[in-house]
Amino acid sequence: MDERTRYFRRLKRLRGSARRWSVIGGGLTAATAVLTPYAGIGVADAVWAASAGASVALAWWRWSDHRELAAIPAPPAPPPALPGQRLVAAVERFPAGRQVIEEVRRQRNRYAVRGSAVAQAWDRLDRASTTLTGLTGRLTGPGEGAVLEAAVAEQWLRDLGQRVASVERAIPLTQPDRRATLEQSHDSLAKQFTEGVSAYERLVAAAASYVAEDGHPVSGQHPALTSLIDATDRLRGMAEGLSELKRPSTPAA
Known part of the structure:
Protein backbone atom coordinates (compact mmCIF):
# COMPACT_ATOMS: atom_id res chain seq x y z
CA MET A 1 0.00 0.00 0.00
CA ASP A 2 1.46 3.38 -1.03
CA GLU A 3 1.51 6.49 1.15
CA ARG A 4 -1.26 8.22 -0.79
CA THR A 5 -3.69 5.33 -0.33
CA ARG A 6 -2.79 5.09 3.36
CA TYR A 7 -3.42 8.84 3.76
CA PHE A 8 -6.91 8.76 2.27
CA ARG A 9 -7.86 5.62 4.21
CA ARG A 10 -6.91 7.29 7.47
CA LEU A 11 -8.83 10.42 6.47
CA LYS A 12 -11.88 8.30 5.68
CA ARG A 13 -11.68 6.48 9.03
CA LEU A 14 -11.46 9.76 10.95
CA ARG A 15 -14.44 11.19 9.06
CA GLY A 16 -16.52 8.10 9.72
CA SER A 17 -15.57 8.07 13.41
CA ALA A 18 -16.39 11.79 13.78
CA ARG A 19 -19.80 11.32 12.16
CA ARG A 20 -20.56 8.28 14.29
CA TRP A 21 -19.74 10.03 17.57
CA SER A 22 -21.63 13.14 16.44
CA VAL A 23 -24.77 11.08 15.91
CA ILE A 24 -24.36 9.28 19.26
CA GLY A 25 -23.65 12.53 21.11
CA GLY A 26 -26.61 14.28 19.51
CA GLY A 27 -28.94 11.40 20.36
CA LEU A 28 -27.81 11.19 23.98
CA THR A 29 -28.03 14.96 24.40
CA ALA A 30 -31.57 15.00 23.02
CA ALA A 31 -32.58 12.09 25.26
CA THR A 32 -31.14 13.84 28.30
CA ALA A 33 -32.94 17.10 27.46
CA VAL A 34 -36.26 15.30 27.01
CA LEU A 35 -36.21 12.81 29.90
CA THR A 36 -34.70 14.97 32.66
CA PRO A 37 -37.70 17.37 33.11
CA TYR A 38 -40.09 14.45 33.60
CA ALA A 39 -38.32 12.59 36.42
CA GLY A 40 -35.97 15.23 37.79
CA ILE A 41 -32.28 14.80 38.29
CA GLY A 42 -31.42 11.27 39.36
CA VAL A 43 -28.69 8.70 38.97
CA ALA A 44 -29.97 7.58 35.58
CA ASP A 45 -30.15 11.20 34.37
CA ALA A 46 -26.57 11.77 35.51
CA VAL A 47 -25.49 8.74 33.47
CA TRP A 48 -27.37 10.05 30.44
CA ALA A 49 -25.76 13.49 30.82
CA ALA A 50 -22.25 12.07 31.31
CA SER A 51 -22.60 9.81 28.26
CA ALA A 52 -23.87 12.70 26.17
CA ALA A 71 -4.85 20.35 6.14
CA ILE A 72 -1.78 18.26 5.28
CA PRO A 73 -1.25 17.93 1.50
CA ALA A 74 -1.85 14.43 0.23
CA PRO A 75 1.27 12.48 -0.84
CA PRO A 76 1.86 12.41 -4.59
CA ALA A 77 0.42 9.52 -6.51
CA PRO A 78 2.92 6.74 -7.36
CA PRO A 79 3.76 6.16 -11.00
CA PRO A 80 1.27 3.83 -12.65
CA ALA A 81 2.43 0.22 -12.62
CA LEU A 82 2.51 -1.57 -15.93
CA PRO A 83 0.53 -4.81 -16.26
CA GLY A 84 3.77 -6.78 -16.51
CA GLN A 85 5.11 -5.21 -13.34
CA ARG A 86 1.93 -6.12 -11.48
CA LEU A 87 2.24 -9.72 -12.64
CA VAL A 88 5.89 -9.87 -11.55
CA ALA A 89 5.02 -8.41 -8.14
CA ALA A 90 2.26 -11.00 -7.70
CA VAL A 91 4.55 -13.89 -8.68
CA GLU A 92 7.37 -12.72 -6.40
CA ARG A 93 5.11 -13.10 -3.35
CA PHE A 94 5.70 -16.87 -3.50
CA PRO A 95 9.15 -18.42 -2.90
CA ALA A 96 9.00 -20.57 -6.02
CA GLY A 97 7.86 -17.61 -8.11
CA ARG A 98 10.66 -15.47 -6.71
CA GLN A 99 13.21 -18.06 -7.80
CA VAL A 100 11.73 -18.15 -11.30
CA ILE A 101 11.84 -14.35 -11.60
CA GLU A 102 15.44 -14.26 -10.39
CA GLU A 103 16.41 -16.88 -12.95
CA VAL A 104 14.70 -14.91 -15.73
CA ARG A 105 16.56 -11.77 -14.69
CA ARG A 106 19.84 -13.67 -14.57
CA GLN A 107 19.31 -15.00 -18.09
CA ARG A 108 18.40 -11.51 -19.29
CA ASN A 109 21.60 -10.06 -17.85
CA ARG A 110 23.58 -12.95 -19.32
CA TYR A 111 22.06 -12.21 -22.72
CA ALA A 112 23.31 -8.61 -22.49
CA VAL A 113 26.96 -9.74 -22.36
CA ARG A 114 26.75 -12.65 -24.80
CA GLY A 115 29.66 -12.90 -27.21
CA SER A 116 31.70 -10.29 -25.37
CA ALA A 117 35.15 -10.62 -23.85
CA VAL A 118 33.64 -10.91 -20.36
CA ALA A 119 31.09 -13.64 -21.13
CA GLN A 120 33.12 -16.43 -19.51
CA ALA A 121 33.99 -14.32 -16.47
CA TRP A 122 30.28 -13.42 -16.20
CA ASP A 123 29.40 -17.13 -16.02
CA ARG A 124 31.99 -17.57 -13.27
CA LEU A 125 30.39 -14.69 -11.39
CA ASP A 126 26.97 -16.34 -11.69
CA ARG A 127 28.28 -19.63 -10.30
CA ALA A 128 30.06 -17.90 -7.44
CA SER A 129 26.98 -15.82 -6.62
CA THR A 130 24.77 -18.92 -6.54
CA THR A 131 27.25 -20.67 -4.26
CA LEU A 132 27.39 -17.71 -1.89
CA THR A 133 23.58 -17.59 -1.76
CA GLY A 134 23.58 -21.16 -0.45
CA LEU A 135 26.14 -20.22 2.21
CA THR A 136 24.52 -16.98 3.34
CA GLY A 137 22.21 -18.53 5.92
CA ARG A 138 25.19 -20.15 7.69
CA LEU A 139 27.49 -17.11 7.68
CA THR A 140 26.87 -15.77 11.17
CA GLY A 141 28.88 -13.40 13.32
CA PRO A 142 31.86 -12.02 11.36
CA GLY A 143 30.55 -13.70 8.23
CA GLU A 144 27.53 -11.38 8.04
CA GLY A 145 29.76 -8.40 7.25
CA ALA A 146 31.40 -10.37 4.45
CA VAL A 147 27.97 -11.08 2.94
CA LEU A 148 27.17 -7.36 2.79
CA GLU A 149 30.52 -6.57 1.20
CA ALA A 150 29.99 -9.36 -1.32
CA ALA A 151 26.56 -7.98 -2.27
CA VAL A 152 28.03 -4.53 -2.94
CA ALA A 153 30.93 -6.02 -4.91
CA GLU A 154 28.59 -8.18 -7.00
CA GLN A 155 26.44 -5.20 -7.93
CA TRP A 156 29.54 -3.27 -8.98
CA LEU A 157 30.87 -6.20 -11.00
CA ARG A 158 27.62 -6.71 -12.88
CA ASP A 159 27.44 -3.03 -13.74
CA LEU A 160 31.07 -3.13 -14.87
CA GLY A 161 30.49 -6.24 -17.00
CA GLN A 162 27.54 -4.67 -18.80
CA ARG A 163 29.62 -1.52 -19.30
CA VAL A 164 32.40 -3.55 -20.89
CA ALA A 165 29.96 -5.29 -23.24
CA SER A 166 28.41 -1.96 -24.26
CA VAL A 167 31.82 -0.43 -25.02
CA GLU A 168 32.82 -3.52 -26.98
CA ARG A 169 29.73 -3.25 -29.18
CA ALA A 170 30.56 0.39 -29.88
CA ILE A 171 34.14 -0.29 -31.07
CA PRO A 172 33.18 -1.18 -34.68
CA LEU A 173 31.16 2.04 -34.89
CA THR A 174 34.06 4.24 -33.79
CA GLN A 175 36.15 6.22 -36.23
CA PRO A 176 39.46 4.50 -37.12
CA ASP A 177 41.62 7.27 -35.65
CA ARG A 178 39.89 6.95 -32.26
CA ARG A 179 39.37 3.21 -32.21
CA ALA A 180 42.76 2.43 -30.65
CA THR A 181 42.02 4.59 -27.61
CA LEU A 182 38.60 3.00 -27.13
CA GLU A 183 40.05 -0.50 -27.48
CA GLN A 184 42.64 0.31 -24.85
CA SER A 185 39.93 1.53 -22.45
CA HIS A 186 37.89 -1.58 -23.20
CA ASP A 187 40.81 -3.89 -22.45
CA SER A 188 41.47 -2.08 -19.18
CA LEU A 189 37.83 -2.42 -18.10
CA ALA A 190 37.71 -6.09 -19.13
CA LYS A 191 40.88 -6.80 -17.14
CA GLN A 192 39.43 -5.01 -14.13
CA PHE A 193 36.24 -7.07 -14.41
CA THR A 194 38.14 -10.37 -14.64
CA GLU A 195 40.30 -9.50 -11.65
CA GLY A 196 37.19 -8.51 -9.70
CA VAL A 197 35.50 -11.83 -10.48
CA SER A 198 38.61 -13.70 -9.31
CA ALA A 199 38.59 -11.74 -6.04
CA TYR A 200 34.87 -12.49 -5.64
CA GLU A 201 35.53 -16.20 -6.14
CA ARG A 202 38.25 -16.10 -3.47
CA LEU A 203 35.75 -14.49 -1.09
CA VAL A 204 33.23 -17.27 -1.77
CA ALA A 205 35.92 -19.90 -1.15
CA ALA A 206 36.82 -18.21 2.14
CA ALA A 207 33.14 -18.16 3.10
CA ALA A 208 32.87 -21.89 2.35
CA SER A 209 35.94 -22.55 4.54
CA TYR A 210 34.36 -20.55 7.35
CA VAL A 211 31.11 -22.52 7.11
CA ALA A 212 33.01 -25.83 7.01
CA GLU A 213 35.14 -25.02 10.04
CA ASP A 214 32.18 -23.62 11.95
CA GLY A 215 30.36 -26.93 11.45
CA HIS A 216 33.14 -28.98 13.11
CA PRO A 217 32.60 -29.53 16.85
CA VAL A 218 35.48 -28.88 19.22
CA SER A 219 35.52 -32.47 20.52
CA GLY A 220 35.75 -33.95 17.03
CA GLN A 221 32.23 -35.43 16.96
CA HIS A 222 28.99 -33.49 16.94
CA PRO A 223 26.67 -34.11 19.93
CA ALA A 224 23.81 -34.85 17.57
CA LEU A 225 25.78 -37.66 15.97
CA THR A 226 26.67 -39.08 19.40
CA SER A 227 23.02 -38.94 20.48
CA LEU A 228 21.98 -40.64 17.24
CA ILE A 229 24.41 -43.52 17.81
CA ASP A 230 23.30 -43.90 21.44
CA ALA A 231 19.62 -43.92 20.44
CA THR A 232 20.35 -46.58 17.82
CA ASP A 233 22.12 -48.77 20.36
CA ARG A 234 19.27 -48.41 22.84
CA LEU A 235 16.64 -49.35 20.29
CA ARG A 236 18.69 -52.32 19.13
CA GLY A 237 19.07 -53.49 22.74
CA MET A 238 15.33 -53.14 23.38
CA ALA A 239 14.54 -55.05 20.20
CA GLU A 240 16.88 -57.87 21.20
CA GLY A 241 15.34 -57.94 24.71
CA LEU A 242 11.82 -58.22 23.31
CA SER A 243 12.97 -60.98 20.99
CA GLU A 244 14.39 -62.93 23.94
CA LEU A 245 11.11 -62.60 25.85
CA LYS A 246 9.06 -63.91 22.95
CA ARG A 247 11.16 -67.04 22.50
CA PRO A 248 9.57 -70.19 24.07
CA SER A 249 11.44 -71.43 27.09
CA THR A 250 12.99 -74.91 26.85
CA PRO A 251 11.45 -77.34 29.43
CA ALA A 252 13.88 -78.78 31.92
CA ALA A 253 14.71 -82.52 31.56
Whole structure:
Protein backbone atom coordinates (compact mmCIF):
# COMPACT_ATOMS: atom_id res chain seq x y z
CA MET A 1 0.00 0.00 0.00
CA ASP A 2 1.46 3.38 -1.03
CA GLU A 3 1.51 6.49 1.15
CA ARG A 4 -1.26 8.22 -0.79
CA THR A 5 -3.69 5.33 -0.33
CA ARG A 6 -2.79 5.09 3.36
CA TYR A 7 -3.42 8.84 3.76
CA PHE A 8 -6.91 8.76 2.27
CA ARG A 9 -7.86 5.62 4.21
CA ARG A 10 -6.91 7.29 7.47
CA LEU A 11 -8.83 10.42 6.47
CA LYS A 12 -11.88 8.30 5.68
CA ARG A 13 -11.68 6.48 9.03
CA LEU A 14 -11.46 9.76 10.95
CA ARG A 15 -14.44 11.19 9.06
CA GLY A 16 -16.52 8.10 9.72
CA SER A 17 -15.57 8.07 13.41
CA ALA A 18 -16.39 11.79 13.78
CA ARG A 19 -19.80 11.32 12.16
CA ARG A 20 -20.56 8.28 14.29
CA TRP A 21 -19.74 10.03 17.57
CA SER A 22 -21.63 13.14 16.44
CA VAL A 23 -24.77 11.08 15.91
CA ILE A 24 -24.36 9.28 19.26
CA GLY A 25 -23.65 12.53 21.11
CA GLY A 26 -26.61 14.28 19.51
CA GLY A 27 -28.94 11.40 20.36
CA LEU A 28 -27.81 11.19 23.98
CA THR A 29 -28.03 14.96 24.40
CA ALA A 30 -31.57 15.00 23.02
CA ALA A 31 -32.58 12.09 25.26
CA THR A 32 -31.14 13.84 28.30
CA ALA A 33 -32.94 17.10 27.46
CA VAL A 34 -36.26 15.30 27.01
CA LEU A 35 -36.21 12.81 29.90
CA THR A 36 -34.70 14.97 32.66
CA PRO A 37 -37.70 17.37 33.11
CA TYR A 38 -40.09 14.45 33.60
CA ALA A 39 -38.32 12.59 36.42
CA GLY A 40 -35.97 15.23 37.79
CA ILE A 41 -32.28 14.80 38.29
CA GLY A 42 -31.42 11.27 39.36
CA VAL A 43 -28.69 8.70 38.97
CA ALA A 44 -29.97 7.58 35.58
CA ASP A 45 -30.15 11.20 34.37
CA ALA A 46 -26.57 11.77 35.51
CA VAL A 47 -25.49 8.74 33.47
CA TRP A 48 -27.37 10.05 30.44
CA ALA A 49 -25.76 13.49 30.82
CA ALA A 50 -22.25 12.07 31.31
CA SER A 51 -22.60 9.81 28.26
CA ALA A 52 -23.87 12.70 26.17
CA GLY A 53 -20.99 14.93 27.24
CA ALA A 54 -18.38 12.22 26.58
CA SER A 55 -19.84 11.50 23.14
CA VAL A 56 -19.87 15.18 22.20
CA ALA A 57 -16.25 15.56 23.38
CA LEU A 58 -15.14 12.50 21.38
CA ALA A 59 -16.93 13.81 18.31
CA TRP A 60 -15.18 17.18 18.69
CA TRP A 61 -11.78 15.49 19.00
CA ARG A 62 -12.41 13.32 15.95
CA TRP A 63 -13.45 16.32 13.87
CA SER A 64 -10.36 18.17 15.10
CA ASP A 65 -8.08 15.27 14.05
CA HIS A 66 -9.86 15.12 10.70
CA ARG A 67 -9.31 18.83 10.06
CA GLU A 68 -5.62 18.60 11.01
CA LEU A 69 -5.05 15.65 8.68
CA ALA A 70 -7.05 17.24 5.86
CA ALA A 71 -4.85 20.35 6.14
CA ILE A 72 -1.78 18.26 5.28
CA PRO A 73 -1.25 17.93 1.50
CA ALA A 74 -1.85 14.43 0.23
CA PRO A 75 1.27 12.48 -0.84
CA PRO A 76 1.86 12.41 -4.59
CA ALA A 77 0.42 9.52 -6.51
CA PRO A 78 2.92 6.74 -7.36
CA PRO A 79 3.76 6.16 -11.00
CA PRO A 80 1.27 3.83 -12.65
CA ALA A 81 2.43 0.22 -12.62
CA LEU A 82 2.51 -1.57 -15.93
CA PRO A 83 0.53 -4.81 -16.26
CA GLY A 84 3.77 -6.78 -16.51
CA GLN A 85 5.11 -5.21 -13.34
CA ARG A 86 1.93 -6.12 -11.48
CA LEU A 87 2.24 -9.72 -12.64
CA VAL A 88 5.89 -9.87 -11.55
CA ALA A 89 5.02 -8.41 -8.14
CA ALA A 90 2.26 -11.00 -7.70
CA VAL A 91 4.55 -13.89 -8.68
CA GLU A 92 7.37 -12.72 -6.40
CA ARG A 93 5.11 -13.10 -3.35
CA PHE A 94 5.70 -16.87 -3.50
CA PRO A 95 9.15 -18.42 -2.90
CA ALA A 96 9.00 -20.57 -6.02
CA GLY A 97 7.86 -17.61 -8.11
CA ARG A 98 10.66 -15.47 -6.71
CA GLN A 99 13.21 -18.06 -7.80
CA VAL A 100 11.73 -18.15 -11.30
CA ILE A 101 11.84 -14.35 -11.60
CA GLU A 102 15.44 -14.26 -10.39
CA GLU A 103 16.41 -16.88 -12.95
CA VAL A 104 14.70 -14.91 -15.73
CA ARG A 105 16.56 -11.77 -14.69
CA ARG A 106 19.84 -13.67 -14.57
CA GLN A 107 19.31 -15.00 -18.09
CA ARG A 108 18.40 -11.51 -19.29
CA ASN A 109 21.60 -10.06 -17.85
CA ARG A 110 23.58 -12.95 -19.32
CA TYR A 111 22.06 -12.21 -22.72
CA ALA A 112 23.31 -8.61 -22.49
CA VAL A 113 26.96 -9.74 -22.36
CA ARG A 114 26.75 -12.65 -24.80
CA GLY A 115 29.66 -12.90 -27.21
CA SER A 116 31.70 -10.29 -25.37
CA ALA A 117 35.15 -10.62 -23.85
CA VAL A 118 33.64 -10.91 -20.36
CA ALA A 119 31.09 -13.64 -21.13
CA GLN A 120 33.12 -16.43 -19.51
CA ALA A 121 33.99 -14.32 -16.47
CA TRP A 122 30.28 -13.42 -16.20
CA ASP A 123 29.40 -17.13 -16.02
CA ARG A 124 31.99 -17.57 -13.27
CA LEU A 125 30.39 -14.69 -11.39
CA ASP A 126 26.97 -16.34 -11.69
CA ARG A 127 28.28 -19.63 -10.30
CA ALA A 128 30.06 -17.90 -7.44
CA SER A 129 26.98 -15.82 -6.62
CA THR A 130 24.77 -18.92 -6.54
CA THR A 131 27.25 -20.67 -4.26
CA LEU A 132 27.39 -17.71 -1.89
CA THR A 133 23.58 -17.59 -1.76
CA GLY A 134 23.58 -21.16 -0.45
CA LEU A 135 26.14 -20.22 2.21
CA THR A 136 24.52 -16.98 3.34
CA GLY A 137 22.21 -18.53 5.92
CA ARG A 138 25.19 -20.15 7.69
CA LEU A 139 27.49 -17.11 7.68
CA THR A 140 26.87 -15.77 11.17
CA GLY A 141 28.88 -13.40 13.32
CA PRO A 142 31.86 -12.02 11.36
CA GLY A 143 30.55 -13.70 8.23
CA GLU A 144 27.53 -11.38 8.04
CA GLY A 145 29.76 -8.40 7.25
CA ALA A 146 31.40 -10.37 4.45
CA VAL A 147 27.97 -11.08 2.94
CA LEU A 148 27.17 -7.36 2.79
CA GLU A 149 30.52 -6.57 1.20
CA ALA A 150 29.99 -9.36 -1.32
CA ALA A 151 26.56 -7.98 -2.27
CA VAL A 152 28.03 -4.53 -2.94
CA ALA A 153 30.93 -6.02 -4.91
CA GLU A 154 28.59 -8.18 -7.00
CA GLN A 155 26.44 -5.20 -7.93
CA TRP A 156 29.54 -3.27 -8.98
CA LEU A 157 30.87 -6.20 -11.00
CA ARG A 158 27.62 -6.71 -12.88
CA ASP A 159 27.44 -3.03 -13.74
CA LEU A 160 31.07 -3.13 -14.87
CA GLY A 161 30.49 -6.24 -17.00
CA GLN A 162 27.54 -4.67 -18.80
CA ARG A 163 29.62 -1.52 -19.30
CA VAL A 164 32.40 -3.55 -20.89
CA ALA A 165 29.96 -5.29 -23.24
CA SER A 166 28.41 -1.96 -24.26
CA VAL A 167 31.82 -0.43 -25.02
CA GLU A 168 32.82 -3.52 -26.98
CA ARG A 169 29.73 -3.25 -29.18
CA ALA A 170 30.56 0.39 -29.88
CA ILE A 171 34.14 -0.29 -31.07
CA PRO A 172 33.18 -1.18 -34.68
CA LEU A 173 31.16 2.04 -34.89
CA THR A 174 34.06 4.24 -33.79
CA GLN A 175 36.15 6.22 -36.23
CA PRO A 176 39.46 4.50 -37.12
CA ASP A 177 41.62 7.27 -35.65
CA ARG A 178 39.89 6.95 -32.26
CA ARG A 179 39.37 3.21 -32.21
CA ALA A 180 42.76 2.43 -30.65
CA THR A 181 42.02 4.59 -27.61
CA LEU A 182 38.60 3.00 -27.13
CA GLU A 183 40.05 -0.50 -27.48
CA GLN A 184 42.64 0.31 -24.85
CA SER A 185 39.93 1.53 -22.45
CA HIS A 186 37.89 -1.58 -23.20
CA ASP A 187 40.81 -3.89 -22.45
CA SER A 188 41.47 -2.08 -19.18
CA LEU A 189 37.83 -2.42 -18.10
CA ALA A 190 37.71 -6.09 -19.13
CA LYS A 191 40.88 -6.80 -17.14
CA GLN A 192 39.43 -5.01 -14.13
CA PHE A 193 36.24 -7.07 -14.41
CA THR A 194 38.14 -10.37 -14.64
CA GLU A 195 40.30 -9.50 -11.65
CA GLY A 196 37.19 -8.51 -9.70
CA VAL A 197 35.50 -11.83 -10.48
CA SER A 198 38.61 -13.70 -9.31
CA ALA A 199 38.59 -11.74 -6.04
CA TYR A 200 34.87 -12.49 -5.64
CA GLU A 201 35.53 -16.20 -6.14
CA ARG A 202 38.25 -16.10 -3.47
CA LEU A 203 35.75 -14.49 -1.09
CA VAL A 204 33.23 -17.27 -1.77
CA ALA A 205 35.92 -19.90 -1.15
CA ALA A 206 36.82 -18.21 2.14
CA ALA A 207 33.14 -18.16 3.10
CA ALA A 208 32.87 -21.89 2.35
CA SER A 209 35.94 -22.55 4.54
CA TYR A 210 34.36 -20.55 7.35
CA VAL A 211 31.11 -22.52 7.11
CA ALA A 212 33.01 -25.83 7.01
CA GLU A 213 35.14 -25.02 10.04
CA ASP A 214 32.18 -23.62 11.95
CA GLY A 215 30.36 -26.93 11.45
CA HIS A 216 33.14 -28.98 13.11
CA PRO A 217 32.60 -29.53 16.85
CA VAL A 218 35.48 -28.88 19.22
CA SER A 219 35.52 -32.47 20.52
CA GLY A 220 35.75 -33.95 17.03
CA GLN A 221 32.23 -35.43 16.96
CA HIS A 222 28.99 -33.49 16.94
CA PRO A 223 26.67 -34.11 19.93
CA ALA A 224 23.81 -34.85 17.57
CA LEU A 225 25.78 -37.66 15.97
CA THR A 226 26.67 -39.08 19.40
CA SER A 227 23.02 -38.94 20.48
CA LEU A 228 21.98 -40.64 17.24
CA ILE A 229 24.41 -43.52 17.81
CA ASP A 230 23.30 -43.90 21.44
CA ALA A 231 19.62 -43.92 20.44
CA THR A 232 20.35 -46.58 17.82
CA ASP A 233 22.12 -48.77 20.36
CA ARG A 234 19.27 -48.41 22.84
CA LEU A 235 16.64 -49.35 20.29
CA ARG A 236 18.69 -52.32 19.13
CA GLY A 237 19.07 -53.49 22.74
CA MET A 238 15.33 -53.14 23.38
CA ALA A 239 14.54 -55.05 20.20
CA GLU A 240 16.88 -57.87 21.20
CA GLY A 241 15.34 -57.94 24.71
CA LEU A 242 11.82 -58.22 23.31
CA SER A 243 12.97 -60.98 20.99
CA GLU A 244 14.39 -62.93 23.94
CA LEU A 245 11.11 -62.60 25.85
CA LYS A 246 9.06 -63.91 22.95
CA ARG A 247 11.16 -67.04 22.50
CA PRO A 248 9.57 -70.19 24.07
CA SER A 249 11.44 -71.43 27.09
CA THR A 250 12.99 -74.91 26.85
CA PRO A 251 11.45 -77.34 29.43
CA ALA A 252 13.88 -78.78 31.92
CA ALA A 253 14.71 -82.52 31.56
